[in-house]
Amino acid sequence: MSQQLAVGIDIGGTNTKFGIVDRRGNILCDGRMLTNQHEEVDAFLDELHGHLSVLIAQVGGIENIRGIGVGAPNGNFYTGNIEYAPNLRWKGVVPLAKLLEAKFGVPAILTNDANAAALGEFMYGAARSMRDFIVITLGTGVGSGIVANGQLIYGHDGFAGELGHCIVIPGGRLHTGTGAHGSLEAYASATGVTNTAYEFLDARPDTKSTLRDYAKEDINSKVIYEAAMKGDPLAMEVYEFTGKILGEALANFVMFSSPEAIVLFGGLTKAGDLIMKPVREHMEKNLLPIFQNKVKLVFSELQESDAAILGASALAWEMKD
């Protein structure tokens, strides 16, 4: 019995990461390349094929590869297409799974990046053996993957789980990417955290903050994080505020699918208790009594760089023979 390995590919707005993974979730070898070097998807695939061919040869050749799993923004599980991804250079509908199959001669399967992260947690991470959980990815954007009854929820069209675009404050802050007002992503993304800091700096001129030493354009989520870790009161309030909004949103999500756990994943989780404490407090506060003190709220246990590859590779194990 060969075919005991899978290729996992994580296509992000900046980097594309790839690796070869065994069934136990060991990444045998991996690499990365820039996503947006190539205007045409064919040129991107040529470069990717070059990198991966070397790795595949290292593990004994393509006959050991069961398939290729891909996580990509706006990746559609049902069609295998990337559809209108705003952060990628390839516009419209890109039949990525089909193109990969033609290139490598093995089956390929695609889903969006947050769903891939959820699969990674399901098979190798904090949600092992759980049948009901939600993964929230907190990075440049806010994404989600939802597992219920032991299955990833794709919805009728493959686009389920866009929780970052739920409206949490009707009429609230503009989300420039979508034009929506008050969506979760407008607050809990890296950009959202930065915008909150801008608002607080303007609205509280009397609150001292080391953030005032920076030019406005140099303030970003990393700078705010470092200030908060040093005890800067305004930066800490930014996390308190972000955690409150995220916690309230999570309470609504619990009312939907009553998950055993919510796994938080991505850049914002580096802040540890600074973000976890207000998230937990405001989630619990907004839950019906029957849901209180039941939902495990945890950070991902996977290395961020590994999780994406692991999750994408996990798709390959789900393929039918």
Next chain:
Amino acid sequence: MSQQLAVGIDIGGTNTKFGIVDRRGNILCDGRMLTNQHEEVDAFLDELHGHLSVLIAQVGGIENIRGIGVGAPNGNFYTGNIEYAPNLRWKGVVPLAKLLEAKFGVPAILTNDANAAALGEFMYGAARSMRDFIVITLGTGVGSGIVANGQLIYGHDGFAGELGHCIVIPGGRLHTGTGAHGSLEAYASATGVTNTAYEFLDARPDTKSTLRDYAKEDINSKVIYEAAMKGDPLAMEVYEFTGKILGEALANFVMFSSPEAIVLFGGLTKAGDLIMKPVREHMEKNLLPIFQNKVKLVFSELQESDAAILGASALAWEMKD
């Protein structure tokens, strides 16, 4: 092959309805009794057994009955218990499925009333053959049943789908039953509609309305409905406002599970276009473009009195042999 019939029981705050149903969804015979006549659940079951025994004899005896399905407030599918139902006289945890099995000698299975309605739509109603849909019940309260990947979502503890308790207006109107502020049920339930009318009557003293002819305590959702159907501007605004809030909430639900359809069910739907138009408008307005003009928003096709019995009976077909 006998056992081709099922008993469906719908336990509501006021009435308990029951019937005997064949696999095609024909209700062969049915009846009703008051739920809260009996302080003890045993006395309730004695009366129910009396009524049902007559019906069961009519269809040829208990050997034709495959099982009993029950929809009940706070009914837990996993445990078969009614747990802390605020509107029932039997307090704490009532092991209803077990008690019914002992009484009738056939398997019994339980879920909450909104999940039963969703099963009814799934097998016999507007959601036939759909794998992904949501049913919203708009009555004394606001409930929901969610089907994804062709399965009812129960969550890890059996309590998934409490969408009426999602917070839609943070810090909004008090929901007296739960103490929450701004939950969907505070606006889109019969009580919510009445409270909206009270607010509008106070806040808009210059708007003429036939509702002003009533004593405050005589204004209820039925009176408001009748006024709106006669073109009363204030009553019509109540529906516009209710529909806006419900539509915004539905948009968030679509972002979660991307259903093929949302089925609206219960008293509020009698208002027809008065409620459907604003719901549709505000749902579409708040959806990401990838979800727009895709979700079928429909009223239940089932008779309200039948749907509850049908849905509950449908549980019995799901039981393993």
